[in-house]
Amino acid sequence: MSRHKPVTKAIVNAARVMLFLYALIGILLWTFQKKLFFQATPLPPDYQYNFKEPHRDILIRLNEKEQLSIVEFYPQDTLNSRGVVLYFHGNKDNISHYARFVPAFTKHGYEVWMIDYPGYGKSTGAQTEQRFYSDAQLLYKMAEKEFAADNIIFYGKSLGTGVATELASHAGGKRLILETPYYSLPSLASSYLPIYPAASMVDIQFPVYEYLPFVQLPVTIFHGTDDAVIPYSNAEQLRSLLKSKDEFITIKNGGHNDLSKFALYQQKLDSLLSR
Numbered sequence: 001m002s003r004h005k006p007v008t009k010a011i012v013n014a015a016r017v018m019l020f021l022y023a024l025i026g027i028l029l030w031t032f033q034k035k036l037f038f039q040a041t042p043l044p045p046d047y048q049y050n051f052k053e054p055h056r057d058i059l060i061r062l063n064e065k066e067q068l069s070i071v072e073f074y075p076q077d078t079l080n081s082r083g084v085v086l087y088f089h090g091n092k093d094n095i096s097h098y099a100r101f102v103p104a105f106t107k108h109g110y111e112v113w114m115i116d117y118p119g120y121g122k123s124t125g126a127q128t129e130q131r132f133y134s135d136a137q138l139l140y141k142m143a144e145k146e147f148a149a150d151n152i153i154f155y156g157k158s159l160g161t162g163v164a165t166e167l168a169s170h171a172g173g174k175r176l177i178l179e180t181p182y183y184s185l186p187s188l189a190s191s192y193l194p195i196y197p198a199a200s201m202v203d204i205q206f207p208v209y210e211y212l213p214f215v216q217l218p219v220t221i222f223h224g225t226d227d228a229v230i231p232y233s234n235a236e237q238l239r240s241l242l243k244s245k246d247e248f249i250t251i252k253n254g255g256h257n258d259l260s261k262f263a264l265y266q267q268k269l270d271s272l273l274s275r
Contacts, residue, residue: 037159037185037204038127040120041093047122051099053106054078059122060138066125068135069116070142071095075106082109083151083174084143086167088136088160089114094121098157101260108273110153115139129204136167150174153273154217156181158230158256162206169214177272178221180256182230183209183237191234212241219246220272222265224254 049057049071058070075081085105089098095114102112115135118125125131143152149172156164161181168176182188184207212219219242223235232250239248251262259265 037091038117038119039092040117041097042119043094043121045122049096049099051102053099053102062125066118066131067123068138069095069120069122070139071099071114073099073102073106073112073114075109075111077109080109081111083153084111084113084147085153085155086136086139086143086164087112087114088154088156088163088167090158090160096121101157104260104266104269105155105273108270110273113139113143129206132163132206133166136163137171140167140171153177155179158182159206162208162211165208165211165215166206168217169211173217175218175220175272176215177269178208178219179259180223180227180230181208181221181235181238182206183234187237188230188234191231208238209241212238219243220268221246221248222251222254222259222268223248224251224256224259224262226253227256229256 045059045067049055051071051073054074054076056072056074058072060068060070062068087098087101087105089095094116098114105112116123117135118127118131123135140152152171152173154164154168154171154173154176156162156177157179158181161178162185164176164178165181185204186202187209189202221235221238221242223230223232225232227235236248242248247268249264249268251259251265254262254265
């Protein structure tokens with residue numbers, strides 16, 4: 001019997017260490033989830049953007065502590081604007097990182113309006129899910145004053161697909177375009193860490209799957225098969241929620257940040273924007 005005691009004790013100790021590490025990692029994930037999901041780069045309020053495209057930098061004071069940064073990009077022929085694309089960007093950096101995608105829309109005569117989420121760029125305030133939605137609603141109300149609903153396009157990229165879909169679920173517009181969307185943030189977290197109860201650990205939901213069935217507009221989804229950030233399998237769960245005339249476009253070999261380089265993406269986006 002005594003010969004088995006050291007082995008049993010070693011197993012028990014190993015199990016304790018594994019349990020401790022499991023709990024520690026879980027606590028760290030729960031504590032720092034916003035830093036994982038929101039990889040923001042803040043900017044001072046007096047920062048001057050140096051974009052090549054014609055643009056207007058707007059800073060809206062929401063209250064004493066919070067402000068919203070908006071950049072409106074314009075086509076070269078500003079007198080014949082066809083409409084506006086409300087572009088909700090991904091979780092990285094700030095508007096500066098996404099301005100390079102603007103010409104794909106302005107060349108078709110569309111203005112592109114981008115907001116920075118709280119903590120991104122010159123926007124300040126708490127990074128709550130509701131704040132993301134309310135900022136998007138404010139941007140939409142601004143667009144409504146200048147454009148008819150059928151000239152407003154909602155575009156979401158990565159993290160922004162949750163924001164764009166929520167807005168499109170109750171606001172009038174021309175269409176909703178989603179680039180590399182997810183089913184929900186908890187489901188995305190589960191795909192990385194299946195041994196954790198992500199649904200109860202992740203405070204930020206952005207449940208695209210809940211909002212998508214309420215979107216009455218035409219919907220187009222782009223996703224790459226080699227996406228290492230949001231797995232194709234996670235986004236593909238949205239396919240069953242699409243209407244009969246909606247589109248789920250698979251970009252073979254497409255990653256998370258390179259879909260704009262693929263001919264299929266370019267051709268399809270051009271087709272959507274020329275209608």
